[in-house]
Amino acid sequence: MKTVDCGKQVSVDLPLNGLRILDVANGREGMCGRLFADLGAEVCLVEPISGVGARRNAPLVDGYSVDFAVHHANKMSVELDLTDPQGQSDLIAMAASVDMLIASFESADTVWPALRSTLLARYPKLVVLSVSDFGLYGPYSRFVATDMVQIAMGGMLARSGLAGREPLMPPGELAAETAAINAAWCGMLGLWQLKQTGLGDHLDFSILESTAQILDPAFGVTGSAAAGRTLFEMIPRGRPKKTQLYPIFPCADGHVRICILNPRQWNGMSAWLGDNHAFSDPSYGNLGKRISVIKDVNALIAGLFADKSMADIVSEAQARGIPAASVDSIEEVLNNEHFNARGVFTEITLGNCRGRAPVGYLEVDSRHAGIRIPAPVLGEHQDVVAQWSGSRAEKFIGDQAQVHEHADKLRPFSGIRVLDLGVIVAGAEVGRIFADQGAEVIKVENKDFPDGLRQSMTGEPITQSFAQGQRGKQSLGMNLRSEAGISLFKSLVATADVVMSNFKPGTMESLGLGYEVLSEINPGIVMLDSSALGNSGPMSRTMGYGPLVRCTSGLTALWSYSDEAGSYSDGATIFPDHFAARVAAFGVAAKLLQRERSGRGGTVSVSQAESILAAMSGLFLRESIEPGTAKPMGNRKEFYAPSGVYPCKGDDEWCVIDVRSDAQWLSMCDALGLSALKNRGELQSNDERLRHRDEIDKAIRNWTAAHSPLEVLSILQSHGVAAGNVQRLNEYKENPHFLARDFFRELIQPGLTEPLTTENGPVKAANLPDPDIRPAPFLAQHTRQVMKRVLDLSDEEIDSYVASGDLMELDTPLPS
Incomplete structure (x- = not known):
């Protein structure tokens, strides 16, 4: 177990060392600035004389706000009265030496618009990130919101809860927490755009749009169980029926969830049920056929599990190749052997109390990048006002970036090449958002082991969900199980900037493609690995799907009605896949910035479970100090009424x-x-x-x-x-606000009869172009083009590799 160092910040080589940020936030989206601070940036929280409101947010432990403690760790604090001309002057002077300013003000604020204009005019290489409930323009821009309002208006609440009951509010503050991380990703885009163009920017970030994009996006990529359908197709209006695909069963000492999607998994379950049950015919391995009798199937499984313990069920299921997890409480998560072996929790002191909270979102170069010093005392770093006022010898980016003559046409990751081995939702999404922002993303896939995202109910070669998650990419058919295929991949790595994967931990190493090998080929390569439970620890290689990750992280246990035991209601959500993809993308972009200065790449690791834990940091800290406080709350907030x-x-x-x-x-x-x-x-x-x-x-x-x-x-x-x-x-x-802010775009996808409505970019900005919306690829569609352009292979060489099965090409002509 790690302990926060209450002295000076530990000196480690973090990706954003040297980046300087003013955090002029009201405290609600504090995790945005903290994510930058976690990765080494100097982040100074600018507070009014009485301190930001977040210092007083309930719950309080020994007089200290739990939420403030977790959202503002690793930061400094100064007091400035921004309603006073001297305070404004001090802020403007401090901004001369910073790279970014993060601000979140209420819609009725009268000071910020003029102050923002002054800053942008005086410092053309400053990135200003404005975080607000609805954005700074549009018919809802003057509205006020809380997390509950965002969850409702963002489209998630309508799909949460059980049919026949009122919609159920998810636990915690998921809209604010995920928006803070998405805002950090947008801030990173602003920094990269500054690097590319030499121009700063004003980024207008809307929490509502973020909620609609990354919690349960209506038009986004969905999991393999959706068989190619988007949520918009599956659940256009109401709450879904209690899910049968990810069922939760009561057992002797709690509840367990299983995920049986493919024939191999069903064969394991069928054998466990015995030889004589009604569904032993192998044809029930087909998901579609099994769904038609799923209630009867689940009744059999319920009978099998009823008198068994959670631990025994999960152990036996894993041995039989059946993905399973116990529905763990927050207390059980705090004592989880796997998480503690990974050092996921750190100690935090609140007054005379000591508790434990998730350390952070990311691992960088095999180390957790998270809490190093506690949240600051109000005005603790007042000397920073003088130190940061005036010019700075060398900024992280701004002073070196030259204004580009075609600045309006460049995107942040123009010139970055990504080899994308990611599959299903989280794997698809992180590559897609890089492609949206100008990266060349090459999806490396094998016809014999296709991405589960390519499956559909009727066998069509492309689906709406696949198109949403893979738009803008190229598809390279390559066999990474052959010696020649591995050799070709290594040749590509020599030309690339990033390799992304979300296989079971150890897979890349077993292929001979671990970081140690690839960094010998290309010292500047940045490798991302994303997994369910992290790349180390006793549970790291267990099978993990999103519904199981939610169980293991404590989210499922909290996502139920307070007056109905066992009313777990997270079966329809795909959280945290889209959210975890932004966490991963932020880490990769930060590591690429570090490479610009050091010349060396490195590794970024993301655990979906730990992303959930970090998004519920306050719940864990409070539960560790006041056991029993983390429980289902239903639709009522504990500390406010009505x-x-x-x-x-x-x-x-x-x-x-x-x-x-x-x-x-x-x-x-x-x-x-x-x-x-x-x-x-x-x-x-x-x-x-x-x-x-x-x-x-x-x-x-x-x-x-x-x-x-x-x-x-x-x-x-x-x-x-x-x-x-x-x-x-x-x-x-x-929705008039979505329409006014150009939230939607149109995607023309070959193979689909109608244009698709898809999401636009994540933030509004003056110098950041909207994404270049291009179609998703068919399997192996671009093999020949990529091999010619990147490796300069001849047609004869490509033909030979195709004939030997090391490369693959499109089998049939492209549909119109």
Whole structure:
């Protein structure tokens, strides 16, 4: 177990050493700046005289905010009054020596727009990242939001929960946590664009758009069980039925989940059930046939598991080749042998209490890059104001980057070549977002072992989901199980910048393609490995799917109704795949920046489970100090009232209202005409509202039931109250805010009869072009072109490799 060093920051060779950032945030998206700090950047939190509001956010332990402790570790703190001209002048002077400024202000802030304009005009090589609820323009730009509102309006809530019940809010603060990491990725894009063009930028980042893009994207790539369908096709409006594909079964001492997708896995399960069950015929290895009788199949499995322990079931399942995991509580995760062997948790002190929290998101060069020093005392580094004011001898990027004559046409990763071995969702997505930003991404795949993402219900060569996740890439058919195929791959590595994979840990080494080998060929190569549970530790090589990762990380146990035991409701989500892809992309981009200075590459490792843990850092820290606090909360926030999901007029229509201040309480009462409640003096206190929340919720439900979700949104937002409609996927394309901000693009994909609606870029910016939307490749479509262009092979040499099976080409002509 690691302990935070409360003295000076440990001197280690981290990728972003030398990068300097001003974090002028209100504290809500603090993990954005912390991710940069985790990788070595100097991040200075600029706070008002009383400190950012996050210092007072509940829950408090011994007077200290749990959330502040985890979101602002590794940072410095200075106090500046930005409503005062001297404070503004000090900030402008400090900005002269920084590379980036991160700011998140409320929509009603009157100081930030002018201050931002001054900064951008004075420092043309400064990257300014503005993080706000809805972005700085568009019809919702003046609205206010909380995490609950973002989850509702971003389209996730409509698909969470059980059919026949109210939608269920996911645990934690997933919208804010994932948006913070996505914002960090966008900040990294701004830095790379500065490097390419010599121009700084203003990045307008919207939490709503981030929520729609990376939690459960309607138009994004989905897992292999979806058989090529996007969520938009599968669940256009309502909540899905209780999933049968990733069933959870009660057992002697808890619950277990299994994922049986392919025939081999079913054969293992069938043998476990015995010789005489009704589904022993091998034809039930076909997923489609098995789905038709899945209730009866699962009833058999439930009977088998009922009297067995979680540990015995998981052990036997793994031995039989059946992916399985126990549904672990947060307490069990804190004591997990695998996570502790990997050093996933670190100790943090809050007053007189000591607790444990996830150390960070990434491993870089085989070391966890995470918490090294505790969150700062208010104004602890006030001398930084003087130290950072004025010019700086050498900035991380800005002073070296020359303004390019074609700056408006360049993308951040123009000139970067990626060899993409990634499969399914997380593997597909990280390569895709690099391709969107100008990288040349070559998908290396084998016809005999195709990416599971290529499967479909009807056998078509391309699907909507595959097109969404693989757009902009080239496909190279190559056999990495042959000596010649390995040799050709190594020749490609000599020309490449990045190799990405998300195989079971140890696979690349078993192929003779581990980092030690490839770095001998190309010392500048950056290698990414992404896995379910990390590349080391006792569970590292167990089979891992997203639903199992959520169980092992404690997320599934929390994602249930508080009044219904066993009502686990995460079966339809594909979290954290798209989110983990941004974590991985950030790490790779940081490592590439370090290579610009050192000439050497290195490794980046991402564990999907640890991405979930880090996104729930506050829950773990509090549970470690106050056992029993991490439990399903349903749709009510523990520390605020009123807050919840309320019924609306219409068929299964819902809204969210989340009041976080006394002023919003009074405004809500005015909007809903609840004068009797408004005039009750004791309800002016949040503590009293918590005690009377049942009465308050009843009054709210009576009002919302007579209004549509959009009416609730309009009426309450016009009064400055955080409220939102529970948006369905079939409402996306008509959303006025999405349309105003060009959230959608069109993808023309050969093999599909209609154009696809796809997502645009992750942030709005003056100097960052929108992605170049190009189709996804057919398997081995570009083999000949890649071999000619990159390795200068002749047609005769390529023909010989194809004949021997070392290379593969497209079998049939491309469809129109």
